Amino acid sequence: MTVKITEEMIFSPSFNYLDNGIEHGVLSPFETKEVILKKGQQIAEGFKPLSCDIKMLKDTPVTLRDGVTIYADIYLPVTEEKVPTLIAWSPYGKSAGTAPRYKNLFNMLEMGNAWNSGLTKFEAPDPAYWVQHGYAVCNPDMRGIAHSEGNTTMLGSQEAQDGYDLIEWLAAQSWSNGKTALTGTSYLAFSQWYIAAEMPPHLTCINPTEGLSDGYRDLAFIGGIPDTNFIERLAVNHVSAKHAQREDLAKEMQSAPLADAPIWQDKVADPSQITIPRFCHR
Template sequence: MNKITGKMIFKPAFEYIDNGIEHGVLSPFETKETILKKGEQIAPGFKPLDCDIRFLKDVPVKMRDGITVYTDIFLPVTEEKVPTLIAWSPYGKSAGTAPRYVGLFNMLGMRNAWGSGLTKFEAPDPAYWVQHGYAVCNPDARGIANSEGDTTMIGSQEAEDCYDLIEWLAAQDWSNQKTALSGTSYLAFSQWFIAAGQPPHLTCISPTEGLQDAYRDLAYIGGIPDPNFLHRLQINHVSATGAKREDMVAEMEAYPLANCDLWEDKVADVSKITVPAYIVASYSNTLHTMGTFRSWRSISSSEKWLRIHDTQEWPDYYATESTEELRKFFDYYLLGKQNSWKKTPTVQYSILDFHGGNRTGLTAETFPPKESELQRYYMSGRTRTLQLTPNENELPLRYFPEALPCRVSFQTVFDKDTTFIGYPKVKLFMEVENADDMDVFVWVQKIDKLGNVLSEFVVPNRNAALQDFTQDGASALRYKGPSGRLRASARHLDPKLSTDEVPACSFDRVEKLSPKEIVALDIVLSPIGMTYYAGETLRVMISSKDEIGSVMPGTPGCIPNNKGVHILYTGGKYASYLQMPLMK
């Protein structure tokens, strides 16, 4: 195994229940080849197959250290050599019909009919891609199900394993020696790591919304520990071989700062990625947005495209229009088709308005567009407004984390339609009484002419249960506006990564606050594409609690550690402000 595994903390993997139900109807282990016939239905409610599919099941592939992983491969019934799409994740390779995923997509309003049931969670649907001349490879990663070894999570071990899988695939007699990576979420952020390893036969990638830095984007967002979603991810580490699994929650406690080998191994060096990349992002995904845009800015590929949609990653990834555009990208690079892909605009972006009037497919050469300029809105403690110039005299505002209201806010009403596209941030001058640290949460809202706070569901379902889940959480399913957070003791900016437009903290030290010490907090907010119409209000809220809430239903959000009194300074030499990317 990779040497970094010596730094990891391992626990027993969860039991793999191989009953043909828990992990999908195709899960029982058997190395074999069969033909899935056109018109066959894998499970009730799923789409019948559109063509015959050659199905290679539980194929053994040996890694460089001698352990064997097993993969399913779906192929066209043809003598022609074909390219391969790879879906790398710890999610079961046959779990497309697993009750947990069927239930999830039903809850979101997608239902089963969007796919064939052959689809690995968050991965390309083999039924579609095989029909169009592609192989689809769904591996069980190291330690998952019947694959040997111990499971690791995010980083170079997974990257090395997929490197070996890619090179094995390219050597198969049915392969045209071209491969690509595709998928959303885990299947997107694994792509940053795998492509950075530069496998010789990796032709191109298409990450749809995935984090890039496990410390900053997952475990310690803003330096505030958030183990709950990690708990949720790790229950997927199931083994039929008695494997162990990396426990990142335990590692959070053992390694609280980012400057150690373990966390540095979980930062994808996307500057090493040179293959063509078609990157898909949204403003609304509170888990993936920051990492996706950061990777877009830093990737070295000379041929790269960015598309920013206005929904959630799963309904967008499987939508017919999105799939057809993705196929045009893959057809060009993997099948050599001389289509119109190279005429695709470098950036396609969306502008949201929370009234059902979103504009999508807008084009630019860069993100943000060249017409976007940074505009500071200074916070006035006297009027609680946002102003273009700071007040001459400083005025501190106090709020109380252990009482209500536990926040302060500032507003501006626009007298004409105003659009923001790009990277917002806040710079806050703050002090804490009767404590030596504070967790600060920031939320930029849109308020209509009647004073109602606006938001937007990004999944098809809007029923009462989704209302319940998303009122105080499930932020990946209902977009409420840009947000950010920071623990004050983690405020030190990384001089190599940080810019005025996009501040970035180093998270390599703890700098507690002294009594009466006023500190500057530069807090990056999620990217925005939003129009405020004349008469509407922008409100920026500074709070002692996570107002946006958890990422997904049933999973608690982070738990702030706030006591004492928070003091926000405005005006004078401590002129706190909101910086917004204003379209001129």
């Protein structure tokens, strides 16, 4: 079953997912398959050629405890050795490394795009680098995003349970050595506090960079002042090919303006429950 707090949430329709192989990246068209990406291959013009062969498990289905199926792209070394897995959990598209919005962002910042392979989920590790160094990288589309089933929630216990289930599924795969880690920046850091507090047995460490831990004080009502700007910018990433609903935090701010409301209490992380190593950046 989904967690009980979802009964308190306000949902709005998700935004439409345009599956044209452009809007959400050149690897976004849905197809469950295994493919070998070859060393020297360029995923898209302007990106760094791959530094090694990579086995890609594309649109891999993962069934969560309530029967909902989400999909992940998994990048693996071409080896018989069992490997640890880095996980980038967020609502940002798993295949969107070459999406125009991210290419344009890095061009605007005068970084260009040649610093990464194009496999990189936004604010996440570059699979090409980490695969070369003996790791698997898992980029999931969380609940309600793109082709993943269910309705999208933002932070809190539903994401925490879903992340737990993904971790334990990854640890049981034949190519896995049973060790996993969460990593990433901003939203990818937010989610780590909640997932790690669930204490998945096969989560060995976390690496949150620049991430909040209280959805009310750090995101919705900063210093007690309501601010929907960033929330609305986050919400545009909640795109669905399956007519999913998305948790509407802006509406929840209106219906539950106080910090002691259950909807906001569910979005307060509890780091005291995290007993694994944490390598944090501010």
